[in-house]
Amino acid sequence: MQSFKYDIPTVLYFGKGEVSSLKQELEGKYKRALIVTGSGSVKSNGIYDQVLAQVNKAGLDYKELSGIQPNPRIESVYKGVEIYRKDGIDLVLGIGGGSVIDTSKAIAAGAVYDGDCWDFFTRKAQPKGALDVGCVLTLAATGTEMNGNSVITNVVTKQKLALCTPYIQPQFSILDPEYTFTVNRYHTAAGIVDIMAHIFEQYFSQTEATDVQDGIAEALIRVCIKYGPVVMESPNDYHARSNIMWAGTLALNGLIGLGKESDWASHGIEHELSAIYDITHGAGLAIIIPNWMKNVLSSKTVSKLAAFGVNVWGIDAGKDPMDIAKEAISRTKDFFKSLGMPVSLKEVDIPRDMLEEMADKAIKHYGQVGAFKKLNKQDIIDILNSAL
Numbered sequence: 001m002q003s004f005k006y007d008i009p010t011v012l013y014f015g016k017g018e019v020s021s022l023k024q025e026l027e028g029k030y031k032r033a034l035i036v037t038g039s040g041s042v043k044s045n046g047i048y049d050q051v052l053a054q055v056n057k058a059g060l061d062y063k064e065l066s067g068i069q070p071n072p073r074i075e076s077v078y079k080g081v082e083i084y085r086k087d088g089i090d091l092v093l094g095i096g097g098g099s100v101i102d103t104s105k106a107i108a109a110g111a112v113y114d115g116d117c118w119d120f121f122t123r124k125a126q127p128k129g130a131l132d133v134g135c136v137l138t139l140a141a142t143g144t145e146m147n148g149n150s151v152i153t154n155v156v157t158k159q160k161l162a163l164c165t166p167y168i169q170p171q172f173s174i175l176d177p178e179y180t181f182t183v184n185r186y187h188t189a190a191g192i193v194d195i196m197a198h199i200f201e202q203y204f205s206q207t208e209a210t211d212v213q214d215g216i217a218e219a220l221i222r223v224c225i226k227y228g229p230v231v232m233e234s235p236n237d238y239h240a241r242s243n244i245m246w247a248g249t250l251a252l253n254g255l256i257g258l259g260k261e262s263d264w265a266s267h268g269i270e271h272e273l274s275a276i277y278d279i280t281h282g283a284g285l286a287i288i289i290p291n292w293m294k295n296v297l298s299s300k301t302v303s304k305l306a307a308f309g310v311n312v313w314g315i316d317a318g319k320d321p322m323d324i325a326k327e328a329i330s331r332t333k334d335f336f337k338s339l340g341m342p343v344s345l346k347e348v349d350i351p352r353d354m355l356e357e358m359a360d361k362a363i364k365h366y367g368q369v370g371a372f373k374k375l376n377k378q379d380i381i382d383i384l385n386s387a388l
Contacts, residue, residue, distance in 0.1 A: 001209050001259040008253060010146045011172040014246065016238070018176050019050050025134060025172045026058035030091040033062045034083055036104045038096045040066070042138060045182050051095055051136050063087050065107075071153045071160065071274050071281065072099040072106075074118050080107030081117060084131070091132050097139030097191075098151075098281075105150040105168035108133045121152055121161035130167040136174040139183055140245040141191030141282065143198055143252025145173040153275055159361075160275035175249065177241040185232055189339035190282025192228045192244065196221055197266060197285040198251040204296070204304055204372040207260035217256045218311045223247045225312070228339060265370030266292045269380055272358035279348050286341035287348070290333035291387045296373040297325055304372075305329070345387045355384040 013021040026033070033055065042048040055062055065080050080103065083089065089111075094104035108131040110117025119125040137145045144150070148169040153160045183191070203217040223243050230240040250256070269292070270284040297305055306321035309328030317324070337343050345351075359380035362369055369375040375383075 002207060002261075004258045006254060006258055007166075008146065008169075010170045010253075012146060012175060012249070013172070014175045015242075016176060016178055018174050019047075019054060019136065022051065022054035022134075022136070022172075022174060023057045026055065026060055026091070030058075030060055030132070032087065032089045033060050033091040033093045034080060034087075034089040034104075034107065035062050035064045036068060036080065036092060036094045036096070036100050036107070037064070037066045038068045038100050041182065042095050047136070047138060047179055048095060051093075055093075060091075062093075063089060068096065068100045068103050070099050071278055072103040072151075074106075074121075074152050074154045076103050077106040077110055077117060077152060080104075081110040084111040089131070091134060094133070094135040095138065097137070097187075098142030098144045098194075101133075101135045101137070101144045101170075102142070102150040102152060104135065105130075105133050105144070105148075105170075106152050106163065107131075109150075109163065109165065109168050118152075118154060120163045120165075121154075121159075127163070127165045127167045130165075133168055133170045134172045135170050136176075136179070137245070138179045139187065139191055140180055140241070140248040141187075141194040143195070143248055143250075145170060145175065146249050146253040149252070151271070153278075158275050160271040162271075175245055177238055177245050180241050180245060181236045183235070185235075185340060187280070187282075188231055188235070189228075189341050190280045190286075191248065192224050192231075192339060193282040193286045193289075193336055193341055195244070195248045195251045196224050197282070197289055199224075199256065200289060201264050201267060202257035202260070202262045203308070204263055204301075205260045206372060210260045213256045213258060213260060214307075216250070218308070220247045220251055220256070221312050225335060228335075232339060261371045263370050263372045265372070265375050268362050268369045269358070269383060272361050273345075273348075273350060275361075276354065276358065277348065277350055279350075283342050283348065286336040286339075286343055287345060287387050288383065290329055290336070290343065291383045293329040293332065294386060295375075295379060295383050296370075297322075297329070298373070301372060345384065352385075352388060355381055358384065
């Protein structure tokens with residue numbers, strides 16, 4: 001295990017009715033908020049009104065930026081920055097899923113930067129500060145509610161890039177599992193895959209003696225496997241939604257990646273799919289991950305993939321490790337398919353003739369991709385070919 005420092009400043013309120021805790025986080029601390037929302041579902045299902053009631057009780061003025069799209073656009077970030085410059089907000093409050101909250105974070109960083117905040121994503125500049133960010137989560141998926149990450153798409157350049165900085169870590173997050181009851185089947189499933197993908201990216205590592213982190217990771221994956229089908233069939237099951245929501249937070253708040261080298265190749269590859277074709281991130285990951293697993297499987301990596309098969313899928317440990325690993329990969333793909341996710345590029349209308357371009361871009365923006373196995377351009381092309 002490697003040395004590490006762990007500092008999570010986010011105050012997290014989890015449970016039914018915890019939106020009532022919002023007033024105490026706002027009152028006396030902020031004067032004017034920018035409230036960021038998506039396409040309108042939080043207004044039709046009543047969540048917006050509940051949040052606004054607390055904002056009003058706390059005596060805050062507010063401006064609003066709505067219409068944030070999935071795979072959120074840099075143009076929305078620019079709009080939020082412009083609102084800050086005209087109205088002097090001191091808090092960005094996101095009400096929604098990962099797209100809304102990631103946009104809120106990018107606005108917070110861009111507001112105190114004199115240049116084009118896309119510079120942060122292309123790594124031409126690093127943030128030196130940010131406005132405070134708060135969030136009310138409505139979709140279990142990205143883990144953005146408790147980390148310093150933001151992923152934004154530039155449709156002009158067809159890039160989907162990440163900003164990672166502690167400056168945009170939310171000051172507080174409200175997590176009420178009931179707020180996820182109205183999420184449709186497709187996006188519920190995509191969220192579950194996204195959660196599992198975050199765990200995989202940190203679990204599959206060459207770093208030795210990370211038993212604590214690996215044990216937690218395996219437990220979180222088992223939670224997704226257990227409760228994923230439950231929330232698909234019974235969307236108002238509070239305990240199932242609670243477990244999925246909490247797993248999503250723990251999957252990417254830094255805990256399971258402490259003291260080890262993480263991978264992130266699957267995300268780097270998938271970002272090219274959703275940047276060019278605007279597919280749902282979790283759906284793209286469902287296609288990439290099993291094929292990434294096949295590509296990285298070797299005598300050097302088989303022990304970890306076999307441990308995954310035994311400890312997560314319950315495969316007989318007495319079998320040959322290579323056979324265990326292959327069965328675990330197959331079960332993972334079948335699980336994604338059972339949730340209704342695509343498992344091939346054909347299912348999302350991505351043609352063969354784009355594979356080389358996507359591989360080029362993945363290498364260009366992330367350097368040599370991966371750590372569990374370092375991938376070159378040909379490796380990525382092979383993964384994409386196997387996903388056709």
